[in-house]
Amino acid sequence: MDRFVTIWHYRVSHTDLVRFWVIASLAISSTFVTALALARNVDTIYPQLFYFPILYASYFYPRRGIYVAGACTVAYEALSYYHSFPNLLGMGYATGQGILFICVGAAVSYFTDKIKTSEARYRSIFEYSPIGIVLFDQNTFAITLANDQFGAMLGYTAEELVKTPFSHLFFNRDEQRRFYERFGSSEEIVDFETRLATRGSEPFYVNLSWSRLNGNLVSCSVIDVNTRTQGKEAAEDHAARYRQVTESSPTGIVIIQNMQIIYTNPSFTTFSGYARDDLIGRELSAFVHADDATDFQGYLKQAETHPLPPGKTEFRFLTKTGETKLATLFSTMIKQGGKPALLINIVDISEREKLKDQIEQDSERRRGVISTVAHELRTPLQPIMGYLNLLMQDPKGFGLTDETKNILDRCLQSVDRERQIINQMLEFSVLDSGKTDLDYSTFSLSALLKNIIETGGYMMKADIAIEIPLDVTFEADQNKIYVVINSMLSNAVNYSKPPRRIKIIYRSSSSDTHHRLAIQDNGVGITGTQLDAIFEPFQLADSEKLSRKYDRIGLSLSIAKKYIQMHGGYISVDSIVSVGSTFTIHIPKIRPKEVVKDGT
């Protein structure tokens, strides 16, 4: 703002020049007035005139002001001595005045210097401080001064903030309320953590300290803790979420470092029955069943490198109450306190095992019930069947007409069917329990087929074409294969209308691994959705459409399927509705080493 001129080698501002002229004029006029007053012997207050240039100079130029004071003193002394010589009293008075000039000049210089230095210090603090400083009115909160640092924090310039109420800069009403409360509570506040709002209305974490200056002014320093706080918050948030997950996990979680348990979640304390304090610092292997201890040590070693170590991952644990619980483990290497640690998930599967046993027991009981029921159902059938047999044996002897004989014959057929159904139900129940073994032998397929067709009287019911090489032999359980083929043929006959045409074809080349025996009919056929259902036990009752057409299948196909599965084979079905179905039995030519014994 100042303009400068150069006089000789000095750069001098206009202000300095004006001040110089004022000081010089004051000093010279004081000298003249003093000289005149002394010459005329006017006894007025002339020495005091010198204070004007001295004070003026000392105030604005503290060091150089002393020289002005010195010069004024010299001028005054010279004039006074000249007029009062040899009056010693007058000379003494003048000397005292001169000393006073110097002292006043020096004092003013000293204090102004002090003031200016401290002001400069404060200004430099205010302007160059790394922390934000803001001065505001304690009643209106209007900002009177703010430094650039404070403005930069919130995205404003320092000038923009002037006159804005400081209280409007808080992030939300809560923070503002907290500020008002603190502000009213004490004159000086240190480390008040709060959030201000940036220009973009984002929260900005700061640490405020304020104190009241003179008058209504409050000086407030603002420390930026935003980065630190946000980082800390993110870390805390992450840690809290992690803790929540592990603490509320339904599976046991244990962290091991240097073989010692350093963390356990509530699920594991529940699982083991031990309190957290009993577990921390102990080795996890101390809680493993003695028989599994060696395997467990091996697991721990491998777990450091493999998340899913090969080999055993299921171990028995001993709980506090002495109970043995089975658990399966999954582990992950993590960092805990900067050092590697092993996090182990311990999933309790003893409940699952218990449930398995329970289900096993239940089905055992169910099979028991089926056996008893079958027994109770079969017993009363005996008299019915027996007496009907008796009557049919000698119709004339019992005086039966042909009509009554026909009626009784139908009764007998129904009894026979019921007997079959009960027998199938029992057979299926036994198959389901896995208590059936296969009795392997080698037999001729065509001989077996001939036997089935003759026994079942199928030739009378349908036109049967057989395309089977005579030399085909099966290695299988002959009785079971008999039952399977018999049910296939029985179905083929039952679910077609005359003229029934049934083809039995052997479809397997010498290189094929399986025997493939197809039984083709010209019956009602089966729709795609029914295909799966026909092999399911008791499914027929659920499927109305199927039951009407296939009401006599019962369990025979389910049993056939199980028998073939026991041989390591399967049954396939191709069917076109109202054209016919082809059931194909696939059986391995060579007896499998590990046959699925339970037929599942």
Place this chain on the structure above:
Amino acid sequence: MVVEDDQPILELMEILLRRLGYEPILVMNGLEALEEVKKSPPELILLDIMMTPINGWEILEKLRGEYGQKDLPVLLFTAAPMVQKEVAKLNDPALGILQKPVSFAELSAALQKFLSR
């Protein structure tokens, strides 16, 4: 001899057996049956299994054991399941099964088979 605790079946068997030309001795429990065997052993026994106070298996064991009737044909006449396996285990040529309900033809065939041995 027919050992059977179900009255209707026992009556039926009497009629059927007589019709087939046999002279059946009818008893309704195991102890009675053993008494009869002691007095005069029959040609063949149709033996129900589920009976009290002693069941068919126990009667069979006693017959083959302390009663010394090793060759007396016994047809287990039962509605109980899983009998086949048990019989196969015993490996007894004079032991057979008649699964209830049995037809007239089946009964006749089985009796002929075991009596002609």
